Every structure is written in structure tokens, then in C-alpha cells.
Amino acid sequence: MAPTAEVRRRAQRAVRILARCYPDATCSLEFTTPLELLVATILSAQCTDERVNMVTGRLFRKYRSTGDYATASLADLEQDIQSTGFFRNKAKNIRNCCRQLLEKHGGQVPQDLDALVTLPGIGRKTANVILGTAYGIPSGVVVDTHVARLSRRLGLTTHKDAVKIEQDLIEQIPKKEWIAFSHRMIQLGRRVCSARRPKCDACPMGEICPRVGVPLS
Numbered sequence: 001m002a003p004t005a006e007v008r009r010r011a012q013r014a015v016r017i018l019a020r021c022y023p024d025a026t027c028s029l030e031f032t033t034p035l036e037l038l039v040a041t042i043l044s045a046q047c048t049d050e051r052v053n054m055v056t057g058r059l060f061r062k063y064r065s066t067g068d069y070a071t072a073s074l075a076d077l078e079q080d081i082q083s084t085g086f087f088r089n090k091a092k093n094i095r096n097c098c099r100q101l102l103e104k105h106g107g108q109v110p111q112d113l114d115a116l117v118t119l120p121g122i123g124r125k126t127a128n129v130i131l132g133t134a135y136g137i138p139s140g141v142v143v144d145t146h147v148a149r150l151s152r153r154l155g156l157t158t159h160k161d162a163v164k165i166e167q168d169l170i171e172q173i174p175k176k177e178w179i180a181f182s183h184r185m186i187q188l189g190r191r192v193c194s195a196r197r198p199k200c201d202a203c204p205m206g207e208i209c210p211r212v213g214v215p216l217s
Contacts, residue, residue, distance in 0.1 A: 010208050014156070015174070021184070025183040025186070028053075030056060032060075034108075035109055036060050037109075038122070040052055041130060046085050066107040067098075077095060109130060125143060140170065141170055143182075146190065146193075151185075155209075156172060188205070198214055
């Protein structure tokens with residue numbers, strides 16, 4: 001949707017409110033290298049970050065390099081990540097992704113969106129997470145379930161498709177805010193604006209939020 005002047009103003013106010021309320025918000029996945037973040041983001045599909053962090057604490061001690069994942073036994077890797085769900089597909093993606101990193105990128109995680117999205121298991125959202133969180137590169141706005149839900153409730157988008165939501169947000173949010181905006185929206189979604197029982201009375205967005213799709217209590 002083409003943002004109106006009112007929507008743009010609401011988006012700018014949302015950016016300021018989020019910065020005030022969650023100044024230190026960051027990615028909740030635990031990692032020390034871009035490779036670790038890449039693996040963690042693949043594991044986070046249909047899985048909570050808390051569960052992923054429980055698994056990667058042990059996983060990252062066992063697999064320390066791109067080559068370790070690329071040459072891993074698929075059965076062993078599946079067992080190591082089983083509790084994250086969809087483990088067979090995730091194990092294949094991690095191993096194949098790391099093989100491509102070795103073959104095409106010298107074993108390093110590329111700092112380029114187009115290169116990242118060609119890797120197995122890496123979509124645009126995951127690529128944005130890696131670039132923004134590991135490298136500080138604002139390649140786009142990360143749209144997870146929280147960001148999607150809150151963006152609709154705030155009237156910043158009418159879409160349900162993540163790519164279209166991101167396009168709307170990119171038009172409304174200054175590029176320098178893209179990375180922090182996603183982290184802060186996720187914090188708000190987890191702590192206040194839940195899917196089923198949003199705490200509207202306690203929400204810092206109360207003065208600007210039109211509560212699109214939220215039943216009146």
C-alpha cells in the first residue's frame with residue numbers, strides 16, 4: 001500500500017516510542033560468529049528462540065567451522081538438532097548450505113543479500129537477520145510473526161505476506177532504523193502485544209495505535 005501522510009507520521013512516532021521503551025533490544029538468538037547466527041536462524045523456523053539457544057549451546061561446541069557442518073554425518077546432525085522440530089529438513093539445509101559456503105564463498109558467510117538467498121534454507125527474512133545482526137548491514141526489515149502482527153494492528157500495512165509487509169515498512173521507516181525497529185517490535189510483541197490477549201491498557205503504542213483487528217473489550 002502507498003503510505004498516506006498519516007501512516008508515515010504514525011510510523012515515525014512508533015519508531016520513537018520503540019526506541020524509548022526498548023533501547024537495548026537485540027536478537028535473542030545466541031551466537032558469536034556469522035556462521036553461528038546462520039545456523040541458529042535456520043533452526044529457529046517453527047521453533048522458539050529459547051529452544052534454539054538450548055540446542056546451539058551444545059551444537060556450537062561440537063561444530064566449530066563451516067567444514068565441520070559440511071562434512072557432518074546427516075544422522076548425527078539430525079540427532080543434535082532434533083528438538084527444534086523439522087530436524088531432517090533443517091539438517092539437510094545446514095549441511096548443504098555450508099557445502100555451498102565452502103564451494104562458492106571460501107567458507108565465509110557472505111555480506112550480500114542476493115548471495116545469501118541462494119543458499120539452502122536461507123530466505124529473505126533469514127538473510128536480513130544475518131546481515132543486520134551479524135554485520136550491521138540494513139538490507140531490509142525483518143518481518144517475523146510479531147512484526148507482521150503489530151504492523152497490521154498499527155495500520156502500517158494491510159498485507160499478510162511478509163515480503164509485501166516489508167515493502168510497506170521500508171517505505172515508512174528510515175533505513176538507519178530498520179535493524180533496531182525489527183528487534184524492538186519483536187520485544188513489544190512478546191511482552192505486550194500478544195496474538196490472543198494484547199495488553200492494550202499497558203501498551204506504549206496506545207496513543208497512536210488504531211488497534212486494527214483487535215476486538216474491543
